[in-house]
Amino acid sequence: SRSINLAVIPGDGIGQEVVAEGLKVLSAVLPQDVKLETKDYDFGARRYHATGETLTDADLDQLKRHDAILLGAIGDPSVPSGVLERGFLLKLRFAFDHHVNLRPSKLLPGVATPLAGQPEIDFVVVREGTEGPYTGNGGTIRKGTEHEVATEVSVNTAFGVERVVRDAFARAQARPRKKLTLVHKNNVLTFAGHLWTNVFNKVAEEYPEVTTDYIHVDAATIYLVTDPGRFDVIVTDNLFGDIITDLAAAVSGGIGVAASGNINPSGTYPSMFEPVHGSAPDIAGQGKADPSATVLSVALLLRHLGHDAEAARIEDAVSADLAERGELPARTTSEIGDALAARVAG
Amino acid sequence: SRSINLAVIPGDGIGQEVVAEGLKVLSAVLPQDVKLETKDYDFGARRYHATGETLTDADLDQLKRHDAILLGAIGDPSVPSGVLERGFLLKLRFAFDHHVNLRPSKLLPGVATPLAGQPEIDFVVVREGTEGPYTGNGGTIRKGTEHEVATEVSVNTAFGVERVVRDAFARAQARPRKKLTLVHKNNVLTFAGHLWTNVFNKVAEEYPEVTTDYIHVDAATIYLVTDPGRFDVIVTDNLFGDIITDLAAAVSGGIGVAASGNINPSGTYPSMFEPVHGSAPDIAGQGKADPSATVLSVALLLRHLGHDAEAARIEDAVSADLAERGELPARTTSEIGDALAARVAG
Ligand SMILES: CC(C)[C@H](C(=O)O)[C@@H](O)C(=O)O
Numbered sequence: 001s002r003s004i005n006l007a008v009i010p011g012d013g014i015g016q017e018v019v020a021e022g023l024k025v026l027s028a029v030l031p032q033d034v035k036l037e038t039k040d041y042d043f044g045a046r047r048y049h050a051t052g053e054t055l056t057d058a059d060l061d062q063l064k065r066h067d068a069i070l071l072g073a074i075g076d077p078s079v080p081s082g083v084l085e086r087g088f089l090l091k092l093r094f095a096f097d098h099h100v101n102l103r104p105s106k107l108l109p110g111v112a113t114p115l116a117g118q119p120e121i122d123f124v125v126v127r128e129g130t131e132g133p134y135t136g137n138g139g140t141i142r143k144g145t146e147h148e149v150a151t152e153v154s155v156n157t158a159f160g161v162e163r164v165v166r167d168a169f170a171r172a173q174a175r176p177r178k179k180l181t182l183v184h185k186n187n188v189l190t191f192a193g194h195l196w197t198n199v200f201n202k203v204a205e206e207y208p209e210v211t212t213d214y215i216h217v218d219a220a221t222i223y224l225v226t227d228p229g230r231f232d233v234i235v236t237d238n239l240f241g242d243i244i245t246d247l248a249a250a251v252s253g254g255i256g257v258a259a260s261g262n263i264n265p266s267g268t269y270p271s272m273f274e275p276v277h278g279s280a281p282d283i284a285g286q287g288k289a290d291p292s293a294t295v296l297s298v299a300l301l302l303r304h305l306g307h308d309a310e311a312a313r314i315e316d317a318v319s320a321d322l323a324e325r326g327e328l329p330a331r332t333t334s335e336i337g338d339a340l341a342a343r344v345a346g
Numbered sequence: 347s348r349s350i351n352l353a354v355i356p357g358d359g360i361g362q363e364v365v366a367e368g369l370k371v372l373s374a375v376l377p378q379d380v381k382l383e384t385k386d387y388d389f390g391a392r393r394y395h396a397t398g399e400t401l402t403d404a405d406l407d408q409l410k411r412h413d414a415i416l417l418g419a420i421g422d423p424s425v426p427s428g429v430l431e432r433g434f435l436l437k438l439r440f441a442f443d444h445h446v447n448l449r450p451s452k453l454l455p456g457v458a459t460p461l462a463g464q465p466e467i468d469f470v471v472v473r474e475g476t477e478g479p480y481t482g483n484g485g486t487i488r489k490g491t492e493h494e495v496a497t498e499v500s501v502n503t504a505f506g507v508e509r510v511v512r513d514a515f516a517r518a519q520a521r522p523r524k525k526l527t528l529v530h531k532n533n534v535l536t537f538a539g540h541l542w543t544n545v546f547n548k549v550a551e552e553y554p555e556v557t558t559d560y561i562h563v564d565a566a567t568i569y570l571v572t573d574p575g576r577f578d579v580i581v582t583d584n585l586f587g588d589i590i591t592d593l594a595a596a597v598s599g600g601i602g603v604a605a606s607g608n609i610n611p612s613g614t615y616p617s618m619f620e621p622v623h624g625s626a627p628d629i630a631g632q633g634k635a636d637p638s639a640t641v642l643s644v645a646l647l648l649r650h651l652g653h654d655a656e657a658a659r660i661e662d663a664v665s666a667d668l669a670e671r672g673e674l675p676a677r678t679t680s681e682i683g684d685a686l687a688a689r690v691a692g
């Protein structure tokens with residue numbers, strides 16, 4: 001489309017700083033005839049402390065009108081664990097049915113990895129975003145006593161599993177290697193595991209060109225450090241996806257460059273794009289944060305909206321910038337943003 | 347005690363081969379006056395195919411009479427996923443209340459790691475073994491239809507959490523660094539997370555010398571590859587423990603050397619010791635399996651039974667053997683067992 005109406009949520013900690021650079025690069029990459037409108041939303045710790053609100057129905061009503069959402073980071077040590085996570089981040093994913101949580105991992109040339117031997121890494125994790133142990137089902141009885149019982153219920157539906165598995169097959173089909181790995185723990189979580197495995201095998205029949213395999217989540221963590229090159233596309237449940245994408249980010253250059261999209265493929269609600277790193281309050285406000293993960297999230301956003309050429313230009317710019325980084329003195333957040341904006345405009 | 351009455355379960359695949367070496371080293375290390383009695387049990391794929399049984403009440407009655415259990419590996423591709431896991435391995439852990447699943451990770455000198463820079467790694471994971479998502483609670487409705495719903499219920503009790511947290515604090519207190527990390531996902535799994543966090547903080551008050559911290563499971567996987575030296579003792583839930591101990595094994599020398607104990611500290615039922623690796627059917631019967639993980643599991647077994655000096659002799663022998671391995675031509679499973687037996691006897 002010839003205009004982008006973007007909701008911007010800078011959020012907490014380094015969120016403000018990195019989002020500013022994401023927008024700088026976005027403005028620089030867009031052709032003259034694409035009109036960019038942005039509106040800032042003040043969600044996060046500050047608003048929570050001031051009003052007790054995290055994300056109201058009225059907020060969702062506003063956000064819903066945008067084409068997409070760019071988020072920096074939400075979270076602050078001053079807010080009890082879980083309040084902003086459940087009250088904002090997860091609430092938004094569930095309200096806007098962000099069932100495809102897309103997390104690419106690519107080790108770019110010149111980027112440091114904790115793994116020996118600089119292996120080739122280029123895969124994408126399709127993490128389910130609206131089911132599994134993230135639904136908030138469960139509860140507590142006899143809280144605080146020696147007889148307390150707390151449960152967490154992982155909810156998995158054929159509907160929910162099939163749509164994300166289909167999305168992953170389509171992505172695998174579109175990639176040169178055409179390989180899809182299901183990650184689960186179907187030997188222990190047999191109820192959910194059988195559902196995932198059966199749906200996966202059923203959809204596989206429609207994609208004869210896609211090579212498939214299955215790996216338990218525990219073994220997957222081993223492969224991610226001993227043989228990450230074996231992965232092309234991974235599809236997995238919400239919690240396993242949370243865990244393995246942090247590990248994937250760590251081995252492929254760190255969370256400083258890990259981008260993600262919380263996608264509603266049907267377009268009923270806007271999708272949200274955010275760096276995988278959190279608010280990093282320890283370095284906030286110092287111009288030390290690397291905006292690359294946010295800038296790469298902007299690329300995912302552009303691709304989602306059909307601006308493929310611009311997305312590719314951003315990815316190339318980040319790749320080139322990272323490759324030269326070893327030779328440069330350390331730069332501030334906005335200096336890196338300036339450099340990337342110059343590259344995509346040039 | 348002056349006698350050990352051991353149940354031996356070689357099991358499937360390489361289980362047979364590695365257990366033979368474990369027993370060889372055990373016989374070699376024990377002083378003359380300690381009487382070792384062993385009885386073999388034929389659990390696993392063969393028995394399942396022949397009888398349909400995995401572990402009967404009569405079996406449990408037999409096993410219960412032993413001082414401890416040594417297990418090789420259970421699992422074979424000819425058996426549907428979940429049958430032996432739930433029907434044997436987990437059934438035994440639950441029946442014998444193996445609530446402390448102990449998994450040490452130590453990167454020994456000369457041992458290869460996928461991590462760059464040969465970091466120092468020496469920590470132990472205390473994984474809860476009888477609760478969490480492993481209880482088998484949950485179910486399926488409308489199975490096989492497009493309206494299927496499958497649930498998995500993680501069950502956490504103050505009783506179950508407190509006993510394993512106490513065990514972990516005691517272990518941390520006994521180690522030089524006296525540091526204990528709780529790994530959970532309390533920002534999302536808030537019911538279980540609050541129980542774990544509250545119990546952890548309460549027990550911490552009784553251990554003023556133990557330094558404590560908390561890390562989300564996703565972030566823990568990052569630290570395990572970027573800064574594994576930060577960990578001393580980790581306590582965590584059954585599923586998180588399953589996942590991070592495979593990763594921990596991978597970074598600290600691989601599952602060829604990862605030992606584990608399924609411990610019932612009260613002694614009401616015998617504890618079980620097993621290598622973390624599985625049955626590895628692809629290399630079974632070829633004398634290629636490394637028996638070190640089993641031999642180190644025998645050391646954990648001996649320490650559990652109070653034979654600390656013998657346990658230390660085994661650990662030193664494995665350490666010395668691994669350190670020299672780079673210079674030696676490849677050896678068979680039994681040659682490595684012979685070498686270790688000679689070292690502990692010598
Ligand atoms: C902050 C938290 C709710 C979130 C998650 O668990 O999904 C984060 O870890 C992520 O991966 O986006």
Ligand SMILES: CC(C)[C@H](C(=O)O)[C@@H](O)C(=O)O
Binds near residue numbers: 218432588
């Ligand atoms: C085989 C399986 C049941 C088991 C587990 O999940 O506990 C294994 O992965 C382990 O870690 O011992």
